[in-house]
Structure formats: structure tokens, C-alpha cells
Amino acid sequence: MSIRVNPNLYLESLADLSQTREAENTALQQVSTGLSVNTPSDNPAAAAANIGVQSELANIDQYTSNITSVSAQLQVGNSTLSSAVNLLNQAITYGTQGGDSNLTQANKDTLATQIQSIQSELVSLANTTYQGQYLFAGTANVQPFQTNADGSVSYEGDEGTNSAEVSPGTEVQTSLPGSQVFGAGSANVFTALTQLSTTLQSGGDVTTAMANLNAALNNVSNQQVFYGNAVSNLQNTQTYLNNDKVELSSQQNNLVGINTDTAISNLEQAETTRQAVLSAAGQIGQVSLLNYLPAPS
């Protein structure tokens, strides 16, 4: 006698059915989410690596936002210093005029007044704020340049500078202290202007004052280069970040994504298998020998 076979096929077909249903669910989920890793257990290593990639992507977004705000700040600094350079050039023009020995004292006084007004315009430029923050106060949170009773201008800020993260492991300095931008000692913009205007008022020789003013102008122009360079460096960094982001996204797609064609073909395959198992299960056990026995008469 041959081995007795399982008379109850339902058990077997139930196991097959639940297996095909699971395959179908997985395939459906992949199509609808576009992901091959839908829970960490689908691929623990990829899920963990993806967390690293996601956090790098979040950082890139942060760097981009830092670059946007720092760039705006640096651009305001840059254009402020452009205006300052223009004003100083104007002051130098007036000073050169004042050096003309044919000028009357009244003319010299007029020039001195114009230079004083340039000075006060420069003070307000030096106190420029961006979103409530003084651009040239170092790290102090105070109005950096104060005009004193005697007309002199003093610096109330500090020598500190701030930096911001703009790419992994890279920080850029976001400002220069006002004392550096507007010069110290004889090259100080405000000292040089005061010196020029008082020399004109007293009818003295402007040569020294003009030399100091030129030195101050040179200093400001040099400092402006920092702002210009920083802005263009940030643009380069942004380009690098954009490329990095594309690369990370494709890495992410390789880790946890699935291409639509593959997902759909998986789904179709799962459906076909399931239909086959279903139709087979439908055939089971419909007949037994009992169907062929004559009804008892």
C-alpha cells in the first residue's frame, strides 16, 4: 500500500494563499510608496544608512538657509561700504579743493561744513543694521559708532566676529568689527574727516589730513573686498551644496527607493500567482468518491 496522502488540502492551500497575499501586499505597498524599504526590518542596513542621508539632507537645507541669510547680511555690508567709499571719495574731492591757496576762508568753511555732513552720513552708514542687528558692532549688541559732544566719533562695539556653518565642516566669518572696517589710529575714517574739516576751518595746510584721509579710504576699500569675496564664495558653496543634494537624493533612492517599472512588474507577478493559487484552491475537495455512489434505494 502506498503512503497515505493528506486528505485535507485546505490547510496547505490556506498557507499558500496567505503567502501570496503577503507578496501582493508588499508589492502594492512598493508601488504606492515608491519605496522598497517601507519599514526598518525590510532592510535594516539601508534604513539606518538612510537616516544618515536624511540628516545630511536636512543639514544641507540648513546650510542653504544659513547661506541665504548670511549672504544678504554680507551684501548689505558690501553695498554699505560702496556708499562709504563714494562718500570718502567725495570728501577727498572737497579736501583737494580746499588745498587751493586761492580759496577764501568762507569757501573753506563751506567745504568744511560739507565734509562734516559727509562725516555724519558715514556715521549713520557705520551704524547700518540688518534685521535689527548692527553690521559693524563686532559681537556687541549696541550701536557701534557714537558722535560725542566735541564732534569726535567713538567706537562702542567690540573686536569679536561671528561665523556661520555653510557646508559640512566649513564655517565662514560673517562680519568684520567696525573698528577694523573704519580704521584705527590715523587711518580712522572719522578722525581723518574731523582733522580735515578742522584744518579747513583753521585755514591750515591740509596735506597731512589728506594723506590720512587717503589712507582711511584705502583701508575701507580693502575691507570691502572681504565682503565681496565672501558673497561670491558663498555662491560657489551653494552650487556645491546643490550638487551634493542631488547626489544624496540619488543615494537615498538607491538605498530605499524602487523604480516604478520594477514595482509594477512585481505587483503583476504577485497578482498572477495569487490568481493561480486561488483558482487551484477553488477546485479542491469538490468531489469525493461519495459523489459517485448510487443513492441508497
Add this chain to the structure above:
Amino acid sequence: MGGLSGITSIALSGLSVDEAALSVTSNNIANVNTPGYARETVEVAQSTPVNMGQITYGTGVTLQSVQSVQDHILNSRIADENSQQSQSQSYLSTMTQVETMFNDDSGTGLQSVLSSFYNSYSSLATDPTSTSLRESVLTAAQNLATAFNQDSTNLESISSSMDQQVSSDVSQVNSLSSQIAQLNTQIGQANATDSADSSSDTAGTLEDQRSQLVQTLSGLVGAQVNQTSNGMITVTTSNGSVLVAGDQSYKLDTETDPTTGHVQVYSQGTNITSSLSGGDIGGLIQARDQGISGVLSQLDTLAAGISDSVNAQSEAGYDMSGNPGQDLFTTPPEGNSGAAAGMAVNITDPSLIAAASTSAAGDGSNALAIAKLQSAALANGQSPVDSYSTLVSTLGNEVSEATTENTAQGLVLTQLQQQQSNECGVSLDEEAVNLIQYQQAYEASARVISTVQSLINTVMQMGGGS
């Protein structure tokens, strides 16, 4: 024994054996879908012949016994596999719930709150005096703390729902144990009766019922079954605690541990929780005391690590008024246990955030230093994001291993059940054949009787004339 009356009694024995066989067939057919039913067969033998002088006459047929087709070894392998599969099933279904809490692709994990938290400091460094950026830091810190709190609360609530499940499983185990003990008693008695009356198979039927109960029991907790005298069995848990011995059953008790708040299982006054394995209870305890507890302790370590490192850097800095920095987060508990549940933001005033590393209000270098803690190693040697991804990969691996194990056990179990069904299952084809066979035999015996009757009539007519 010869003579016409002898022939009748031989035919009668055939009729009664065929009737019994038909009754067994009918019972098999009726129980075709009864869970745990093992088909029964009839054992028949020739009746003891009689010797009349030189000649030996047959005396008909005798029903030896009705036997239930049981394979005790197979049954116990099935119980074993069933128990392992139930364990991995209940472990898996719990850990799958846990896994969904850390699914960063669908936005449930900690990665985004972690990144947002550190990046809020990176933003603050670009404009350290900005109140709105300082508010954002507090919000991000609050979100981070809330995420840790919620994860911890969710894990605890899964654990306590498992406590309830353990309690209800234990009371089911107790009720099964006492039913098995009762059946043991009945089987012991039935075995005594059956040996007196060969046509009775009460014990077989009761054994079917009992093996079904053992099957259910092994789905709840790993059970070892040993046959003892008189067909009774002893049932012990996998760690050797007795559940049933002969006609006695022994209850398991549950008690809530006052420190952990989790249900513990006791047998005869001994806490056997950690040594229980197998079945739903084994899986629940494994998931609760190893799986969830492991995740919770990793969360605690991470929450404490982040709090400690951010607090230390905050203390090294200055707030917006130039005062030494205060802790951003409340100090985590000693030993970190409960750190995730208790994580909270320590300050509410945004100006108290220690963004400066000098007393200058506009300095943002300490904020930058805190932002960079994102990639600095915590006490466990890994950065916060790396610690978190380790947690996720560990969890993912546990679930994926359990899934593989569970699938494999399911296949083995199905195969064993098929094997059992091969041997013990009712086949309608077979029963149909039996039906025809016994019916024909019955008809033939009946024909013998009617033939004898006509012979007797012939004899009567010889005597009566007419």
C-alpha cells in the same frame, strides 16, 4: 459448532461487526472537519474456533478494538513547534508595532526632530540676537523632548497592554491545566474499562480531546509532555514548573512588580518570568523584557547623552544678558533610566539660551559649538544621529530575524500538520470505500441468515407434511 443455529450465530457476529465498522465509518465522516480529531479504525479478528472431533469449525468474527490513529511523537513535535511559532508570532507582532514608531521614511522617527534641533542652533549662530531664532531653538528643543517623551510613553503603553495579555494568557493556561488534569483522571478510568470491554474506545476519544488541549496550551506557553502510567500525562513548562501531574493541576499566578509595574509570573511562589519561554507568553515576555526594554534603554541613553552634552556646552557659554549659560534641558536621572520619558526643556525665556561664548550679547560662537555637537560623539562613542540609526538598525534586524524565524517555523509547523493529517486525517474517499465494503459484507451476512431461514423452513416442511 455445527448446525443451522450455529450458522445463524456466525452470520450474526458478521452483522454486528459490520454494524460496528459502519458506525466507526459514520463517526469518521461526521468528524471530517473536527479539529484535533484522529480517524478511528476497527480491529477485527476471527473468533476462537471450536474443535468437533477431527474438524475445526470457525465461529465468526470478533471486534477486537476501535483504535484512534495517534502518533504521540508527532503530536509532541507539533506541540513543540506550535509553541515556538506562537512565541515568535507574538514577539513579532509586538516588535512590528514598535518598529512603526521609528519609520523615518514615513516621518515617524527621531531623525527630523534631531536635525531640526541642532540646526536651530546653526541658524541662531547667523543672527545671535534674533528673538525669533531664539524662540525657534526653544521650539525645536521642546519638539525633541516631546518626541522622546512620546516614544517612551508609547513603548510603556505597549508594555502594559502586554501585561494584560500575559495575565489573561496565564488564566487560560490555568483553565487548560485543570481540564487536562480532569481528562487525565477520566482517561485513567477509561483505560481500565476499555481493557474490560474491547469494543469501547472511550480513552481514545478522550486522548484526542486532551491532545487538542495540550496543543492549545503549547500555543500559550512552552510545554513539555511526558506519558506516565495508565495513559496519563505530566505537563511542565519549559523551565520545569509543573502544570499538570496526573489528576492534579498546578496554577500559575501573576503579580505586578511594584518597581517596574510589569506583570510577573509565579509558580508555587517562585518568580519564573525570566525563565519562561515558548508560546504567546514566552513571546510577550521576550518582547516586553528584551525587545521593548532594549529600545527604551537605547532611547534613554540617547536622550541623556544629548541633554548632557548640550547642557555642558550651554554652561560653557553666556546668555544674551552676559550671564553664564544655564542648562537647556533638565538634568537626566542618574543611570539614565527614564531619561527619555523625563526629558524636558529647562528654560522658557529665549534670551537665556547660551548662544555666546563671551559675555558679548551679539556673539554666536557658542550656538555654533552646540550646532556642531550634532556630529560629536556622545558618551556612547557615537554621534546622536549615528546612535539613533544604530537603534533603528538593531530594531530592524531583530524584527527581520524574527520574521524569517517565524516564517520558517510556520513552514515546519504546516509540514508537521500535513504529516499528521496524512496519518490521522479523515479521508472521505477512504470512508466511502469502507462504507461500500462494510455494506456489502453486511448484506452478505444478512443473505446468509435468510438462506438459513429458508433451510429451516425446508426442514419444517419435511416434518409437517401438507
